[in-house]
Amino acid sequence: MGSCEKGSCGHGGAEKNAASQEEEQLHRQLQQIQHKLLVMSGKGGVGKSSVAVYIALGLANRGYKVGLMDVDLHGPSTPRMLGITGMFGMDEHKRLIPHRYNENLEVVSIEYLLEDRDSAVIWRGPIKHGVIKQFISEVNWGKLDYLVIDCPPGTGDEPLSVAQTIPDAHAVIVTTPQEVALADVRKSINFCRKVQMSILGLVENMDGLVCPHCGKEIDLFRRGGGRRTAERMQLTLLGSLPFDPRVVEGGDAGRPFMEGPSDTPFIQAVNRLIDAVEERCLPAEAPTAAKTVAAKPEVASAAGGNALKVAIPTAQGVLCNHFGHCEQFAILSVKDGRVDGREWVTPPPHEPGLLPRWLANQGIKVVISGGMGQRAISQFAEQGIRVVTGAPVMDPDALLQKYLDGSLETGPNVCDH
Known part of the structure; x- marks a missing residue:
């Protein structure tokens, strides 16, 4: 068989054209999303996915159109926390249709592409980068006020891909009060600064436990570490969320603890967190005449x-x-x-x-x-x-x-x- 140089027989041109169309679609979709929030953490076990879910739910409950994109490709957890199962559907343009949690919240996760939700995803960096781009360009998100992105812990392929794909994303960094978590979160802060990603602020999770029996507050870890880190790194502390066993129970059952009495310490803390996110994310306005x-x-x-x-x-x-x-x-x-x-x-x-x-x-x-x-x-x-x-x-x-x-x-x- 005869050989040809890349591009001389038209194959290279077709590949370039397809890549160009994908980039254009990616750009068009990003233009329809006002605010992009990357929820990340320096280490696992700090409740990052829970924070992402409750930020998305809190914003949706205030009437915003919200997308929740789970890019923790090796360990997706948001589908189970929200009780959403099943494969993706497709629209007439062969774009994936996000799963709808309620009127204002839509969700995308790698789990919706797997026939067996317990299958292991074994991918290297370039493949993961491509999937993250496709989760935006090939998903019919429509117009969104907020896109909340749940990222795996650490400073590896996924947060780097988001930084490269969504240059105007703002990081929300999750930590717990103890020093071992704060040491890792400082690495996340320096990662964001190195890739020039704006940091919306820090969220301190598991900041004490209110005993459901006596009402006394119990320090599970040290107190005030998140605030000290925020002050030292010249960042905003968006909020501190207490530990509530009902959050764990709700996540396991696929029924988030957000519909309970509004005077519970956890829901009050979530509402304060959403206040801070709203305040930091000013409404986008087109330039107007003076x-x-x-x-x-x-x-x-x-x-x-x-x-x-x-x-x-x-x-x-x-x-x-x-x-x-x-x-x-x-x-x-x-x-x-x-x-x-x-x-x-x-x-x-x-x-x-x-x-x-x-x-x-x-x-x-x-x-x-x-x-x-x-x-x-x-x-x-x-x-x-x-x-x-x-x-x-x-x-x-x-x-x-x-x-x-x-x-x-x-x-x-x-x-x-």
């Missing part, structure tokens, strides 16, 4: 001698685009329509819902910010504080003076985290 913010009644009241205090989050002396993660707040006083005084105040450690209360206690009536989540804006409104978003990065005095003059031009609600 608009001028008119002066409001509180400015007019200040002209009559009443005090008006305005807070502006700053970093390196100018406005910081995310109020919750600034270095300092510039607290400015207004008298007779002009900036009359300024002090620099370091905020307390960031926790969901804390800053609105803290600033209200400072007597603040207006916050001028680059970006802020809708939930935080609502919390400020509850404290009687007006929020201006989309402000330009500039000196706080000049920024406030433009606001007072009615000449402040704002753009979209943005965030630089």
Whole structure:
């Protein structure tokens, strides 16, 4: 048989065309997903998959369209935790149809491609990389607010593939309080920084046990390790989840413990975690034309001698685009329509819902910010504080003076985290 060089007989061209089409489909699908969260851990046994499942469930329960993608190809567990079985279906375009858990949550896992769910998957890196890409490009996800990706522990092929395939993914790193887990989580943090993956924050799992009989809290491991690590590595602690035996029982039975009484410590902690995720993932906004913010009644009241205090989050002396993660707040006083005084105040450690209360206690009536989540804006409104978003990065005095003059031009609600 005669031989041909690759590409001379058209085979190479066909392969290139197929690869190009796959990349285009991958790009189109990623454009339909607003936020991509990679849930990872430095070691196994820290409850990473449980955290991924409860983040996905918590977001779905708030009305978001959520996809849960299990890329733990050798040890998938999300299907069993959610009680979903069966093979994938296909649509008319031969794309895989995710399994639906409820109206807002869809799930994809390698287990849905296996006739025997106990079969061992023995694949090397390149094959796993291809499967992860196919889980996005060849699955009919549709439009999603969030894609939560459950990754195997460690810093191997799967998280690297996600980092390469989804460059705008944000890592959620799971740990437990004891030092052996924290040592491994620091490796995950350094991995993310090396591959230039943004880190949304840390989640500390199994942070104590509330006895179901006496209500006393029991330290299963050390306490506060996650917070110390977050502070040391300059990251946000998104939340701490207590150990609850009902979570284990629910996972084994395929019925997640999310429908119980809302006053249980675990569900309260999950809700605080979702608050933090929402706050860190600002709604995507298309660029809009600049608009001028008119002066409001509180400015007019200040002209009559009443005090008006305005807070502006700053970093390196100018406005910081995310109020919750600034270095300092510039607290400015207004008298007779002009900036009359300024002090620099370091905020307390960031926790969901804390800053609105803290600033209200400072007597603040207006916050001028680059970006802020809708939930935080609502919390400020509850404290009687007006929020201006989309402000330009500039000196706080000049920024406030433009606001007072009615000449402040704002753009979209943005965030630089």
